[in-house]
Amino acid sequence: MIKVLLSGCNGAMGDVLQEIINNEGQMQVVAGFDRMKNEKANFPVYINPKDCTEKVDVIIDFSHYSAFESILDYALTNKIPLVMATTGLTEENEASLIAASKTIPVFRTANMSVGVNVLLGIVAEAAKQLEGFDIEIIEKHHNKKVDSPSGTALMLANEINGALDNSLEFTYGREGKSTKRQSNELGIHAIRGGTIAGDHTVIYAGEDEVIEIKHSASSKKVFAKGAVRAAKYIADKKIGLYNMRKVLEG
Numbered sequence: 315m316i317k318v319l320l321s322g323c324n325g326a327m328g329d330v331l332q333e334i335i336n337n338e339g340q341m342q343v344v345a346g347f348d349r350m351k352n353e354k355a356n357f358p359v360y361i362n363p364k365d366c367t368e369k370v371d372v373i374i375d376f377s378h379y380s381a382f383e384s385i386l387d388y389a390l391t392n393k394i395p396l397v398m399a400t401t402g403l404t405e406e407n408e409a410s411l412i413a414a415s416k417t418i419p420v421f422r423t424a425n426m427s428v429g430v431n432v433l434l435g436i437v438a439e440a441a442k443q444l445e446g447f448d449i450e451i452i453e454k455h456h457n458k459k460v461d462s463p464s465g466t467a468l469m470l471a472n473e474i475n476g477a478l479d480n481s482l483e484f485t486y487g488r489e490g491k492s493t494k495r496q497s498n499e500l501g502i503h504a505i506r507g508g509t510i511a512g513d514h515t516v517i518y519a520g521e522d523e524v525i526e527i528k529h530s531a532s533s534k535k536v537f538a539k540g541a542v543r544a545a546k547y548i549a550d551k552k553i554g555l556y557n558m559r560k561v562l563e564g
């Protein structure tokens with residue numbers, strides 16, 4: 315049985331993860347971290363990770379970027395594999411994860427779905443082949459999302475930019491712009507509303523033709539299932555930086 319510490323356990327993803335883990339059979343949530351205690355949880359919920367006394371095999375974090383440092387510190391101090399799913403992290407935070415992976419196993423992705431991770435390769439290849447096309451990304455999420463643009467939109471944008479020798483400049487929305495679109499722009503736009511679980515569309519607009527490549531998550535379950543897969547994957551690893559593409563490669 316893999317013992318899980320669930321960070322952000324009181325949140326929307328925390329709820330879905332508990333359901334998936336409970337039905338899963340090989341894993342058990344033995345403790346949680348969050349901003350508030352939770353008497354309804356069937357495991358102890360800590361506000362300060364340092365108060366956690368349970369022995370755990372892996373941490374799954376779907377919380378908030380403000381919790382990042384305390385979670386990473388806890389994982390490093392106790393040498394626990396960390397699945398970091400939270401978005402809105404700074405470049406410095408991302409660099410800390412890379413550094414941490416030399417001491418503990420770290421699994422990092424802004425999107426746990428199989429579809430988005432396959433899409434990463436597709437959008438990069440399309441960008442290389444569609445020379446001269448203008449590329450824009452539109453992401454849509456529920457009205458409770460706190461960070462924008464989404465981590466997935468940034469991940470897609472970085473993948474496309476990498477395929478084009480980092481020649482593109484990211485433009486976030488176009489409010490207040492009084493010049494026409496430059497050929498080296500990659501536009502990124504965020505929509506928020508209702509309960510949209512997560513949609514990402516990459517648009518390639520050329521002369522008299524447009525290609526749109528879209529991924530749509532119809533529920534949060536797809537992310538929770540991916541996180542469970544990730545946790546199982548790194549629970550017995552020694553050190554290293556892992557992502558969903560490594561899992562899919564087998």
Ligand SMILES: NC(=O)C1=CN([C@@H]2O[C@H](COP(=O)(O)OP(=O)(O)OC[C@H]3O[C@@H](n4cnc5c(N)ncnc54)[C@H](OP(=O)(O)O)[C@@H]3O)[C@@H](O)[C@H]2O)C=CC1
Pocket residue numbers: 321322323324325326327328347348349350375376377378379380381398399400401402423424425426427461465537
């Ligand atoms: N990688 C992936 O595949 C996915 C990543 N995500 C990311 O996971 C994160 C969580 O998403 P979601 O569950 O929808 O968000 P929620 O806001 O529903 O849940 C986050 C939880 O973390 C708590 N929290 C906030 N600040 C802190 C803190 N400083 N310390 C400890 N806990 C804190 C919140 O408490 P309170 O409500 O009191 O603020 C809440 O209980 C987001 O960054 C989201 O983008 C989501 C889905 C998929």
Ligand SMILES: O=C(O)C1=N[C@H](C(=O)O)C[C@H](O)C1
Pocket residue numbers: 401424425426455459463464465466467511512513
């Ligand atoms: O907050 C969410 O809900 C999601 N966040 C991730 C992101 O920022 O890309 C992944 C997914 O789209 C859902």
